[in-house]
Amino acid sequence: MLETDLQPHIRLGRNQSANYALLPGDPGRVKRIAAFLDDVEELVYNREFCSVRGKYKGVSVLIVSTGIGGPSTGIAVEELNKTGVKTMIRIGSCGALQDNMKVGDLVIAQAAVRDEGTSKTYIDPCYPAVPDPDVMFAILKCARELNYRHHCGIIRSHDSFYTDRENEIDNYWSERGVLAADMETAALFVIGRLREVRTASILNVVTEKTAILEQSINDYASGERAAAMGEEREIKLALETFAFLSGLELSST
Numbered sequence: 001m002l003e004t005d006l007q008p009h010i011r012l013g014r015n016q017s018a019n020y021a022l023l024p025g026d027p028g029r030v031k032r033i034a035a036f037l038d039d040v041e042e043l044v045y046n047r048e049f050c051s052v053r054g055k056y057k058g059v060s061v062l063i064v065s066t067g068i069g070g071p072s073t074g075i076a077v078e079e080l081n082k083t084g085v086k087t088m089i090r091i092g093s094c095g096a097l098q099d100n101m102k103v104g105d106l107v108i109a110q111a112a113v114r115d116e117g118t119s120k121t122y123i124d125p126c127y128p129a130v131p132d133p134d135v136m137f138a139i140l141k142c143a144r145e146l147n148y149r150h151h152c153g154i155i156r157s158h159d160s161f162y163t164d165r166e167n168e169i170d171n172y173w174s175e176r177g178v179l180a181a182d183m184e185t186a187a188l189f190v191i192g193r194l195r196e197v198r199t200a201s202i203l204n205v206v207t208e209k210t211a212i213l214e215q216s217i218n219d220y221a222s223g224e225r226a227a228a229m230g231e232e233r234e235i236k237l238a239l240e241t242f243a244f245l246s247g248l249e250l251s252s253t
């Protein structure tokens with residue numbers, strides 16, 4: 001491979017790519033996802049972008065961590081698109097904004113409130129942050145078949161964690177029916193749409209609405225059971241979705 005084929009941040013070229021990619025935020029999640037795959041190849045670990053490739057039910061899948069927030073997610077989406085990835089599903093964690101949501105529940109994002117900066121550098125804030133409908137409906141179908149507890153609706157992507165207004169902001173969006181908060185989905189959806197990449201986002205609830213945020217995220221990082229189960233479920237759900245979509249594509253050719 002020519003050096004110039006390499007993308008500057010993810011450090012991958014076309015010959016290391018795949019049609020489908022899973023995008024966790026945390027590089028530490030990459031190995032845990034790889035445990036679900038066959039023929040695993042460890043590719044590169046540069047900055048926050050840790051990448052592995054493997055096969056799920058015969059379908060080649062790339063896993064690349066995006067790091068925290070919109071800027072590094074935008075870089076990952078742009079560079080992965082240049083290597084030839086055409087479908088990307090985020091496998092993230094989130095904070096619940098509704099009382100009926102428990103740690104380990106899954107959230108399938110139907111749209112994202114663009115309360116972050118990255119997507120605004122691309123296009124007017126009126127432009128919607130939405131997933132690809134075929135990928136989102138495939139995720140919903142697989143979630144029902146797997147009998148995983150899940151919620152589908154609007155989420156909010158944000159840029160801050162520790163401002164003095166976090167509770168007030170969360171309450172504002174909660175009262176308007178927003179399900180959960182993360183930091184990457186809006187950038188993924190907007191940039192994906194603009195670049196004609198199919199995207200979707202599955203989030204694992206790691207903190208309940210009334211919980212203490214720092215404590216819950218510490219519990220998740222320490223491997224707390226319900227949050228770890230939610231993570232395993234979101235991985236399995238995304239991989240089953242890729243297998244389903246790949247089957248559809250093969251049958252239509």
Ligand SMILES: O=P(O)(O)O[C@H]1O[C@H](CO)[C@@H](O)[C@H]1O
Pocket residue numbers: 024025026067068069091092093094181182183184217
């Ligand atoms: O677990 P990941 O995928 O990183 O997602 C969530 O966790 C981080 C904050 O703890 C943010 O990146 C947020 O979006």
Ligand SMILES: O=c1cc[nH]c(=O)[nH]1
Pocket residue numbers: 093094095096181182183206207213
């Ligand atoms: O409350 C939370 C928890 C995880 N990730 C977020 O972005 N917010």
